[in-house]
Amino acid sequence: MFDQVLSEVEEQCRAERVPMLGPDKAKLLANCVEKAKPTLIVECGTAIGYSGLWILRVLKNLGSGRLITVEIEEANAQRARSNFERAGVADLVNSRIGDAAEVLKTIQEPVDFLFLDNNKDGYYACFQGIESRLTNPATLVADNVGRPEPMAAYLEHVRSHYDSETHWFESRRRPGHRDGMEVSIYCR
Numbered sequence: 001m002f003d004q005v006l007s008e009v010e011e012q013c014r015a016e017r018v019p020m021l022g023p024d025k026a027k028l029l030a031n032c033v034e035k036a037k038p039t040l041i042v043e044c045g046t047a048i049g050y051s052g053l054w055i056l057r058v059l060k061n062l063g064s065g066r067l068i069t070v071e072i073e074e075a076n077a078q079r080a081r082s083n084f085e086r087a088g089v090a091d092l093v094n095s096r097i098g099d100a101a102e103v104l105k106t107i108q109e110p111v112d113f114l115f116l117d118n119n120k121d122g123y124y125a126c127f128q129g130i131e132s133r134l135t136n137p138a139t140l141v142a143d144n145v146g147r148p149e150p151m152a153a154y155l156e157h158v159r160s161h162y163d164s165e166t167h168w169f170e171s172r173r174r175p176g177h178r179d180g181m182e183v184s185i186y187c188r
């Protein structure tokens, strides 16, 4: 049932032009989760739950870890919740509605994995909002770094302070275009 829901969500994203990570980037994200074996992941930008489902599949297989995912559009968050229910992973996820930079300030528990895929000019504010609860080390993954201008402050910070690597992906829909994901290992 899980794989069927994931395929349906991917199809809905394509048909309705809902932004999603897509399978190539999602595999990198899943590999990062698998490697980190995190206790608590925070995702900024749920949309209708495509990337969340990829994360939750790894957590379910690992048998540990939870996800807090934040989305500003209530209708998106409701659809994501329904998709998590249908996929049988709702018990592993807490879906919150609001501006991620504000919601992250309210999370009190240690966070060992942060995935940024919300408004691009909000990445640094999200990082700053959660930094005091990041574990040492913690994994940071940021999408869409191929268009770096809106997130320049975030990229400058992670690239100058931590072990940070850009992973490039060719666009399937727009040949000749590429985008990147930044994977950084936060440490104090």
Ligand SMILES: C[S@@+](CC[C@H](N)C(=O)[O-])C[C@H]1O[C@@H](n2cnc3c(N)ncnc32)[C@H](O)[C@@H]1O
Pocket (backbone or CB within 6 Å): 019, 020, 021, 022, 044, 045, 046, 047, 048, 049, 050, 051, 052, 070, 071, 072, 073, 076, 098, 099, 100, 101, 117, 118, 119, 122
């Ligand atoms: C690229 S999409 C996320 C795709 C999703 N991670 C996936 O791969 O399935 C970006 C999402 O961030 C949401 N968003 C935009 N600004 C936001 C904010 N300030 N706080 C939280 N979510 C935001 C948008 O409504 C949109 O659903």
